[in-house]
Amino acid sequence: MKINENFLKIESSYLFSNIAKKVKEYSLANPEKAKDIIRLGIGDVTRPLAPACIEAMHKAVDEMSKGETFRGYPPEYGYDFLLEAIRDNDYKSRGVELDISEIFVSDGAKSDTGNIGDIFSLQNKVAICDPVYPVYVDTNVMSGRSGDKADGKWSNIYYMPCIAENKFLPQLPKEKVDLIYLCFPNNPTGMAITKAELKKWVDYANENGAVILYDAAYEAFITEDDVPHTIYEIEGAKTCAVEFKSFSKTAGFTGVRCGYTVVPHELKTADGTELNKLWARRQATKFNGVSYITQRAAEAVYSPQGKQQVREIIEYYRHNAKTIYEGLKACGFEVYGAKNSPYVWLKTPENMGSWEFFDMLLDKLQVVGTPGEGFGPNGEGYFRLTAFGSKENTEKAVERIKNYFAK
Amino acid sequence: MKINENFLKIESSYLFSNIAKKVKEYSLANPEKAKDIIRLGIGDVTRPLAPACIEAMHKAVDEMSKGETFRGYPPEYGYDFLLEAIRDNDYKSRGVELDISEIFVSDGAKSDTGNIGDIFSLQNKVAICDPVYPVYVDTNVMSGRSGDKADGKWSNIYYMPCIAENKFLPQLPKEKVDLIYLCFPNNPTGMAITKAELKKWVDYANENGAVILYDAAYEAFITEDDVPHTIYEIEGAKTCAVEFKSFSKTAGFTGVRCGYTVVPHELKTADGTELNKLWARRQATKFNGVSYITQRAAEAVYSPQGKQQVREIIEYYRHNAKTIYEGLKACGFEVYGAKNSPYVWLKTPENMGSWEFFDMLLDKLQVVGTPGEGFGPNGEGYFRLTAFGSKENTEKAVERIKNYFAK
Numbered sequence: 001m002k003i004n005e006n007f008l009k010i011e012s013s014y015l016f017s018n019i020a021k022k023v024k025e026y027s028l029a030n031p032e033k034a035k036d037i038i039r040l041g042i043g044d045v046t047r048p049l050a051p052a053c054i055e056a057m058h059k060a061v062d063e064m065s066k067g068e069t070f071r072g073y074p075p076e077y078g079y080d081f082l083l084e085a086i087r088d089n090d091y092k093s094r095g096v097e098l099d100i101s102e103i104f105v106s107d108g109a110k111s112d113t114g115n116i117g118d119i120f121s122l123q124n125k126v127a128i129c130d131p132v133y134p135v136y137v138d139t140n141v142m143s144g145r146s147g148d149k150a151d152g153k154w155s156n157i158y159y160m161p162c163i164a165e166n167k168f169l170p171q172l173p174k175e176k177v178d179l180i181y182l183c184f185p186n187n188p189t190g191m192a193i194t195k196a197e198l199k200k201w202v203d204y205a206n207e208n209g210a211v212i213l214y215d216a217a218y219e220a221f222i223t224e225d226d227v228p229h230t231i232y233e234i235e236g237a238k239t240c241a242v243e244f245k246s247f248s249k250t251a252g253f254t255g256v257r258c259g260y261t262v263v264p265h266e267l268k269t270a271d272g273t274e275l276n277k278l279w280a281r282r283q284a285t286k287f288n289g290v291s292y293i294t295q296r297a298a299e300a301v302y303s304p305q306g307k308q309q310v311r312e313i314i315e316y317y318r319h320n321a322k323t324i325y326e327g328l329k330a331c332g333f334e335v336y337g338a339k340n341s342p343y344v345w346l347k348t349p350e351n352m353g354s355w356e357f358f359d360m361l362l363d364k365l366q367v368v369g370t371p372g373e374g375f376g377p378n379g380e381g382y383f384r385l386t387a388f389g390s391k392e393n394t395e396k397a398v399e400r401i402k403n404y405f406a407k
Numbered sequence: 408m409k410i411n412e413n414f415l416k417i418e419s420s421y422l423f424s425n426i427a428k429k430v431k432e433y434s435l436a437n438p439e440k441a442k443d444i445i446r447l448g449i450g451d452v453t454r455p456l457a458p459a460c461i462e463a464m465h466k467a468v469d470e471m472s473k474g475e476t477f478r479g480y481p482p483e484y485g486y487d488f489l490l491e492a493i494r495d496n497d498y499k500s501r502g503v504e505l506d507i508s509e510i511f512v513s514d515g516a517k518s519d520t521g522n523i524g525d526i527f528s529l530q531n532k533v534a535i536c537d538p539v540y541p542v543y544v545d546t547n548v549m550s551g552r553s554g555d556k557a558d559g560k561w562s563n564i565y566y567m568p569c570i571a572e573n574k575f576l577p578q579l580p581k582e583k584v585d586l587i588y589l590c591f592p593n594n595p596t597g598m599a600i601t602k603a604e605l606k607k608w609v610d611y612a613n614e615n616g617a618v619i620l621y622d623a624a625y626e627a628f629i630t631e632d633d634v635p636h637t638i639y640e641i642e643g644a645k646t647c648a649v650e651f652k653s654f655s656k657t658a659g660f661t662g663v664r665c666g667y668t669v670v671p672h673e674l675k676t677a678d679g680t681e682l683n684k685l686w687a688r689r690q691a692t693k694f695n696g697v698s699y700i701t702q703r704a705a706e707a708v709y710s711p712q713g714k715q716q717v718r719e720i721i722e723y724y725r726h727n728a729k730t731i732y733e734g735l736k737a738c739g740f741e742v743y744g745a746k747n748s749p750y751v752w753l754k755t756p757e758n759m760g761s762w763e764f765f766d767m768l769l770d771k772l773q774v775v776g777t778p779g780e781g782f783g784p785n786g787e788g789y790f791r792l793t794a795f796g797s798k799e800n801t802e803k804a805v806e807r808i809k810n811y812f813a814k
Contacts, residue, residue, distance in 0.1 A: 001585040001618045002528035003676055007685045014691040017483070044479035054472040057700070058465060064662065065461040067797070072451035072661040076424070107514055107664075107695070114693035118549065121409035138692045142525065178408040211408045255471065255478040255699045257514075269410055278414045284421040285545045286521035288514070292662045293464070294698060390474070 006144045015134045015374040016042050022358075023368055033366055038397045040324075040385045041368040043187065043342070045252040047316060049297070050309035053251060056300035060293040074289035077280065078105025078260070082295045085302040086260060090245065096232040102264050102276060104283055105290050105298075109217045109246035109259040113181075114139040115286070116213060116242060116261070119278040124178035127158040129170045131188055131375030131382070133215070136181040152377045161378045162189060168336060168345070169197060172204050180205065183215035185222060188375045188384040189345040190321075190337015192227045198234050205240035209270060212241040217259075220250040220314050221321075222340045230262075238264040242275065249342065251301045251310050258290055258298045317342050320394040321387035327398035328385075331405045342387040345372075349405065357383050365400040413551045422541045422781040423449050426765075433769055440773055445804045447731075447792045448775040450594065450749070452659040454720050459713035460658060460704040467703035481696030484687065485512025485667070489702045492709040493667060497652065503639040509671050509683060511690055512697050512705075516624045516653035516666040520588075521546040522693070523620060523649065523668070526685040531585035534565040536577045538595055538782030538789070540622070543588040559784045568785045569596060575743060575752070576604060579611050587612060590622035592629060595782045595791040596752040597728075597744015599634040605641050612647035616677060619648040624666075627657040627721050628728075629747045637669075645671040649682070656749065658708045658717050665697055665705045724749050727801040728794035734805035735792075738812045749794040752779075756812065764790050772807040 011018075019041050027034035063069035077083070083100035091098045106112050114135050122145050128136050140146045140157065147156030158177050160170035168191040170182070182201065184193040205212050214231040222229055230245075231237045246259035253259075263276040300306045325338035334347035348357040354371035361367045361383075370386075372379030387394065420428070426448050434441035455461075470476035484490070490507035498505045513519050521542050529552050535543050547553045547564065554563030565584045567577035575598040577589070589608065591600040612619050621638040629636055637652075638644045650669040654660035670683040707713045732745035741754035755764040761778035768774045768790075777793075779786030794801065 001616055001676070002530055003680060003682070003685060004526055004528050007526060007688060008680070010688070014483075014688070017691055042480065046474070046477065046479065048474050048477045049471045051472065054468055057468045057471075061461055061464045061468065064456045064464075065458065067453070067455050070453065070455045070659075070662070072453065072659075073449065074662055074664075076421075110695045111693060119411055119414060121411050123409055135692060142689070142692065209408055252477075252479075254480045254695075257481075257695065257698045269408070273410060273415070275410070278410060281414060281417070281420065282549070284424055285542060285549065286518060288517045288661075288664065291664045291698060291701060293700065 004142070004144075006142050009146075009149065010138055010141050014138070015370075019368070019370065023362065026362055036366040037368060038366060038389060038393045039368045040389050040394070040397055041370045043249070043386050043388060044254050045249070045317075045388045046390055047252055047313050049252055049256070050301070050306055050313065052300040052303050052306035052309055053297040056296045057293050060296035064292065071292040074292055074295065076284045076287065076289050078103065078290065079292070079295050082299050085299050089302045091230065091232065094229055094233055096230060098232070098262065099265070102262055104261045104263065104279060105295065106259050106261060106283070106287065107257040107290055108248060109215060109244040110135055112244050112259060112261045113213065113215055115282065116279070117143050117145065118282050118286075119275060120179060125156065125158060125176065127160055127173050127177035127180045129162045129182070129186070130159040130377060131162065131372055131379030132181065133183055133187045134375065136213075137376070159376070162186070162191075163378055167191065169193060172200065176208065178210050179213060180210055181213045181215070183217070185218040185227070185341040187218065188343055188370065188372065188379065190341035190343035191345075192222065192224065192340035194226045195228050195234060196226070198228055198231065202231070202234045202236045202240060206236050210240065211267070211275070212237075214241050214243045216243055217246040218249055218341055219245065220310075221318065221342055223318075224340055227340055232262070232264070238266040240267065242267065247298050247301060250314070251298070252313060253298070256294055256297060258294050316391065317387045320389060320391060323394050323398055324385050324387060327402055331402045333405070338387070344385045344387070346383050346385065348381055348383055351381060354380055354383055365397070365404055367397045367400060411549070411551075413549050416553075416556065417545055417548045421545070422777070425781075426775070426777065430769065430775055443773040444775060445773060445796060445800045446775045447796050447801070447804055448777045450656070450793050450795060451661050452656070452795045453797055454659055454723060456659055456663070456704070457708070457713055457716035457720065459707040459710050459716055463703045463707035464700050467700040471699065478699040481699055481702065483691045483694065483696050485510065485697065486699070486702050489706050492706050496709045498637060498639065501636055501640055503637060505639070505669065506672070509669055511668045511670065511686060512702065513666050513668060513690070513694065514664040514697055515655060516622060516651040517542055519651050519666060519668045520620065520622055522689065523686070524550050524552065525689050525693075526682060527586060532563065532565060532583065534567055534580050534584040534587045536569045536589070536593070537566040537784060538569065538779055538786030539588065540590055540594045541782065543620075544783070566783070569593070569598075570785055574598065576600060579607060583615065585617050586620060587617055588620045588622070590624070592625040592634075592748040594625065595750055595777065595779065595786065597748035597750035598752075599629060599631065599747035601633045602635050602641060603633070605635055605638065609638070609641045609643045609647060613643050617647065618674070618682070619644075621648050621650045623650055624653040625656055625748055626652065627717075628725065628749055631747055634747055639669070639671070645673040647674065649674065654705050654708060657721070658705070659720060660705070663701055663704060665701050723798065724794045727796065727798060730801050730805055731792050731794060734809055738809045740812070745794070751792045751794070753790050753792065755788055755790055758788060761787055761790055772804070772811055774804045774807060
């Protein structure tokens, strides 16, 4: 038996597993200091689920306890009640018409952005932002689409630097690319894209027969009017874009696991093959649907009470983002993001390496963040902090940073 | 952009989606008869969840409602509480020592048996039983490992006929193969394998550097002593086998979604690469763990009450299997399976084609089963009925078949 040798090209563990391991080692070596650790590294939420979701889950659990209301295998692409709620609330309300057969409910955007590669040829040229969410790169390496690594970059991946000079926005590729991963509001930089800017990408993709893989997991954090909540607000996007969304960062479902992917019927290859049909086949064959209980919880996110409760949770995190952003700015850091995002992206002081800064923050201040280098070569010299901690911990962490770095 | 052309090689929909569509069409055309339809086709359960699982889920939902007990991202490979329960109850109790790092909790055995292909080279030769659970074949076609189709068979797949002459057991391959999919108790034939027979496969795999992908999803239905509940009961299996298990058919989790995969550390390539590390990387990168609530439900399956309740559910289905098996036998059908399995595999009367028999049962008796042909060329002329319906419906279906076919 032979293994997939591409697996040997990547580091044996995923970025966030590495960080968890480093924190664990530090904690074992420094049990006293470990008690003060504040985690603003991984993008994991901390607020309890909205009461509407809790209520919906209790009800669904009860249904599973009785023969008359028990539910077995869920429909592979999601229950109609959830698909319709998504269609009406996330799309119709923004002037986007979708059919429920264009929406695929899943166990989360990470699985979907990872698995979407299954339906594309290994011959495609992939374009990614740098820095970027590691899953886009790693899954392409694992499947054999990346080429080999040299100087921190993969030979067959087209990198689009997102750096301070271009306001952390990618520039249109200068060579032919086929699959373009975009994530807005962006992870890790926290920066958003305007409708006018995104239109350029849609036009580019349509002109060049490329597909945009659009990760909108952080959409709920958008505050500005000219920032699109879905790529389908942009004219022409249905013929060139797949969109990934998640209940993780909206309704705090990181521990519940639910997201969805939109593949419009109009998105076709040059010879007319619908990508929708390919993704439908992939999901029907390699996935078995999402728990009924989870889908009822997701549906409750769209009830009037659910909407109000979720809005309050988002406000809570938004306030944290502001606390971090303003606190760091006040003591001289160069900071980005936060406005339409739960992420704050900061330049490390005195050109410190991002892992060096990680170690320092952990060791001196017991604050855990994510080193920019983990997101790609252009992340070096930057650092990500998240707004998903508690208000108290966030304030405490900012206070520690302020005290330490105050000139 | 180019698509993965391998997707165009397979039919656009999955076997069970096809059956669902046929039943829907029949129901629309025959609304009156449709009221009498009894579904013994798809292997979906119908009994409500065990009270121990319901209780565990209510408790877990409540924990998610409070800040102090809220859980975010689950550990990628499962919570220790569940991994330990699996290790102790499904392995240690049968004399098999596993470390929890060898167990990976997932959203089900279908996903895992489908995704496991990611870690293997496309150059491997795959061996499958014929008839077989379609996911093994379809996922290999989709990834490009199957070659092309001619006369109902894929050129690069080695078929192991499981037919009446060999008691529906596969024979050791006569040419070199690398990945061997085995499922026991078998889906669709319902036949089990003895320890002595399985030992031959383990020895073969170890001698030839092959890997056995062992699907034990129906293990809970085993009644006979010499039938292994896990492949690791067989000496030498840890160096050649990956095992897939599911809570779907044990505890009725088809609508809850939980299973697990075991990849022993001893399972290595010739040059010493652990497959465990590759699967760990695959799961950490393309999967984000299973809902906390679901994992608590799975843990409850192993509590004293949970065990007792689950045993009763299995007994209920076993009784149905017996009803079908004996009923059909009594009216002259050639029947197999049932003894260690929820499936009854029957020869169609008068050499009727299996889809023809499907149409006839649906049209004349309003009973839905699964045509053997859907499981592979050697399934032609056979038909699968499942024991997962209600006692009343199962008896009614058997009665209808008896009345119709009684000579």
